[in-house]
Amino acid sequence: MIRSRYTLFLFLILAISSCRSSPGSEADETQAATQPNIVFILADDLGYGDIGPYGQTKILTPNLDRMAAQGRRYTQFYAGSTVCAPSRAALMTGQHTGHTYIRGNGEVPLRATDTSLAKLLQESGYTTGMVGKWGLGLEGTAGVPEKQGWDFFTGHLHHLEGHHQQADSLWRLTNGKSTKVPVPQDSYVNEIFTQDALAFIEDQKEKPFFLYVSYTLPHAELKVQDKYMQPYLTAEGKSVFAPETEQPDGKWYRPQAYPKAAYAAMVTAVDDYVGQIMQKLEQQGLAGNTLVIFASDNGTHLEGGRKMADVTEEFLSSGPLRGVKRDLYEGGIRIPFIAYWRGNVEPGTTSNHVGAFWDILPTFVQLTGGAAPAATDGISFVPDLLGKDKQREHEALYWxxxxxxxxxxxxxxxxxxxxxxxxxxxxxxxxxxxxxxxxxxxxxxxxxxxxxxxxxxxxxxxxxxxxxxxxxxx
Missing domain, CATH: 3.30.1120.10 (Arylsulfatase, C-terminal domain)
Known part of the structure; x- marks a missing residue:
């Protein structure tokens, strides 16, 4: 197995990673969670079996392994849809795709009348920040971040912008308006998202906050920094997953000599970014009063040079499940879902509770002291999360x-x-x-x-x- 053969490379990853376990202060441990901070981290096209806590053996994910060991791992949690826009719409509105306005990809914005999770948390006194792919409203529509409850935003408005790991510009919320601004040449956008997320956390001193981190990894273009590729290359610079089939330069995706190695590296990059966020919460003394959730927006993809054999044979990206992105089989919609909240979520536990993205809104609203709208399809899973009271279950889930x-x-x-x-x-x-x-x-x-x-x-x-x-x- 790659994990055992290349254990030596784990030291490199841990050196890259900023997430190191450190004890919190006594005040941190005992801080009352009357209005907890919430950080929701969303990977893009990450399969159910792509990370260590769900059985992955070839891709290094030390920070997510630690998060699961110190938190709660859900085995039957579902995305809002099998592609990005409707999945995110279900997350933001608390409605499944039989009721949401946005039920597929396409430049269809949220409307002014649609429920918005960010708006609801603003009403409860929260500062709201988002970095990464939005995909629910372009400039000039009712769906832009500033009209949907966000105080802070850096990222992509158009979902196609998220197909590339490098960009010459990003959108930022400036003076209350999403504005396109240049970024340094050859920079990787997810690195920028992470740095802006860390800055947002550092700035939050006065009020509770909600931070939504919507990465574009490991989606689409298989391109990643050399530091993340290194563990998946031999001493001669070849892929450890040989044989590899080169991805040629195409309409959407740039060439990649080693698609399998690049995909693994992109997953490891996500893991490192999660580690940096977790460490920042520790440094700020916020870990004891911050719920952190890690999830994926749908199943793994077959784009940018990735093949079905990579999913079913090399990495087992869907784990024991059938299907991938765009399928309604389990592999297209069942996702990794890990919750961490020191002192509140019991460490090292596993939940078989059946939940879905439309449950996020009522759950977060309950935790923050608000009232969920009557139109939601979701059920709060706070009882299961905290191990208190009896958990209400869904009659059915629909897509x-x-x-x-x-x-x-x-x-x-x-x-x-x-x-x-x-x-x-x-x-x-x-x-x-x-x-x-x-x-x-x-x-x-x-x-x-x-x-x-x-x-x-x-x-x-x-x-x-x-x-x-x-x-x-x-």
Whole structure:
């Protein structure tokens, strides 16, 4: 295994990493969490099995390994969708894709009337900051960050901007308006996002804060700093994952001689950035009153030179799950999800609670003393997070996605159904029992037609027709 063969390189990663365990002060340990700070870190296209806490053995993730060991690891948490924009819309609005306005990719902005998590936390007295990919509203629309509750912003407005790891400019919130500003030549955007996140944390002295860190790693263009590539190269500078197939220069992505090594390095880069944020919280004496959550927006991708064999054979990026980004199989929507809050979340624990992105809004609102809107599809998982009181469970979880042919999915208990459409009409429904078949290898609709029909009816009940023409059933 690469992890064992290249243990020596772990020292390099730990040297790069800024996250070192250090004891907090007594005041830090006993600080009352009446209004906790919240940091939500989102990776882009990171698979369920891409990090150590979920079984990865070839990619080094020491900081996330530590975070899971000191926090709570969720094994049945789901993204809002199987691609970025609707997943983020579910996160921000507390609604699943049967109810959200944004149900797929495309430059469709949040509306002034849409619920916004950031607005709700502002109303509870929080300073709100965001770095990274926004993707929910371009300049001149109601969806720009300054109109959706953000006090601080550095990042991408257009989701296509996030396809490249280097850029000549980024958007910053200046004098209450998102403005495009140049960045140093040859800089890596996720490095800038991290530095701005650290600066935001350092500036928060007076009020509780909510920080949303939306990285563009390990998404799309497989390009990363040499310091992160080093553990995945031999002494001769070749990939340790040979054979590799070079990614040529193309319309969207620049050339990459070693796509597998670059993907692993990008995951390790995310891990290092998480470590830097965790260390900053320690330095500021905030670790005892800050909930930190790490998650991914959907399953792993097949872009920029990445192949299905990389997912299923080299890295097992989806773990035991079937599918990748753009699928409604588990590999497209079930995600790594780790919560850390020293003194509040029990260390080294695992939760099988079934939750989804639309639960984030009611959870954060409850923790911060606000009131969740009635329109939310979410359920607060504070009881499970803190190990107090009985956790309410979902009757069902629902997704729909129109790209590549309309399809729907619903999970109720251990049962999961996926319905595929052709020319706007249902074509077939696949049925799985996840308790016995988490990899969705044994399709059961023929032997359980009544259950399949029940879940089809549930799909119809759990959605309202899409308002935007882009997302209607076709």
């Amino acid at each position: 729909e996605f129109s790209e590549g042919g309309f399809k729907q999915a619903v999970r109720q208990g251990d049962w999961k159904a996926i319905r595929f459409y052709k020319n706007g009409q249902p074509e077939r429904t696949e049925l799985y029992n996840l308790s016995a078949d988490v990899g969705e290898q044994h399709e059961l609709s023929a032997s359980n037609p009544q259950k399949a029909q029940e879940l089809e009816q549930l799909m119809d009940q759990l959605r309202t027709p899409a308002e935007n023409e882009l997302f209607k059933i076709k």
